[in-house]
């Protein structure tokens with residue numbers, strides 16, 4: 001996140017004496033990425049962030065492939081994933097490869113009894129239903145419908161939901177998630193042609209500092225396992241921090257669509273990039289304005305990527321029988337395109353209200369049993385006339 005941010009109290013010079021009221025020192029911690037070359041933040045703790053008291057059992061949470069070599073286009077009915085009380089247990093990975101895990105969740109309860117961090121992957125939570133607050137050691141961010149919550153790996157967090165009616169579309173990335181390089185200048189600032197800019201990001205606020213010793217359970221996801229560590233001090237004991245590495249929120253409703261006289265290709269919808277997949281936002285927009293334009297997309301061969309579309313709201317112009325919360329998967333190697341009738345029906349239309357999130361992965365995705373349980377099973381034949 002190329003935007004300097006600071007909260008709380010920090011010393012005027014890094015790596016220098018910074019005393020607490022009782023005269024003892026704060027504990028400085030560099031929280032960085034990509035060795036010492038990536039974005040980082042410097043934070044100041046009341047207690048050592050290293051006070052591990054106990055290491056408990058670790059649980060295998062790695063996704064299991066039910067279909068490891070998928071060639072079928074699939075349609076998953078996402079809202080059929082059952083709500084569950086616990087935030088982590090509610091998360092169901094449906095598609096995955098070594099770069100990215102894609103999942104759905106309907107958590108009923110807030111995560112407040114323990115702390116969680118993903119040590120391996122950046123987490124991108126898309127909020128389809130629900131409001132609440134992300135609480136981290138670097139501050140809090142409120143969230144609502146349409147928000148992308150980007151939580152870099154290593155961030156310790158809890159999540160509070162205002163009600164029990166929550167739906168999340170979750171992307172776990174084993175490569176850092178950035179905004180697209182082509183939207184940014186040499187210094188990292190978003191350029192004028194970018195469909196969003198720094199002003200659209202919600203940054204952490206309201207830094208809460210807990211000066212508590214005791215027993216604090218932290219569940220840490222690493223190498224496909226959930227490790228359970230007990231710490232001797234409250235993980236949210238930071239009095240101040242500054243830097244570039246922190247969670248933030250971007251609303252899909254702040255994505256300004258790029259349109260043209262004829263059909264624009266998917267990259268105009270790009271919102272995030274990694275070295276292994278892209279995330280695009282399809283938002284309400286005016287259609288193409290050439291007098292003979294066909295607004296529906298042409299058939300296309302996604303030779304290089306598996307295409308995952310998560311349908312959020314509105315009528316999806318190129319598909320029949322699509323409902324909110326559905327996921328379509330179009331695997332690499334076979335062409336796909338508009339459903340029969342939708343190509344012709346789109347001619348003359350002036351706008352669309354569609355809202356969807358797309359994840360295009362550069363390597364094939366494997367399909368889990370959770371996905372098969374909500375798979376309509378016949379989508380791959382739905383272009384037959």
Ligand SMILES: [Fe+2]
Pocket residue numbers: 300307330336
């Ligand atoms: Fe496509």
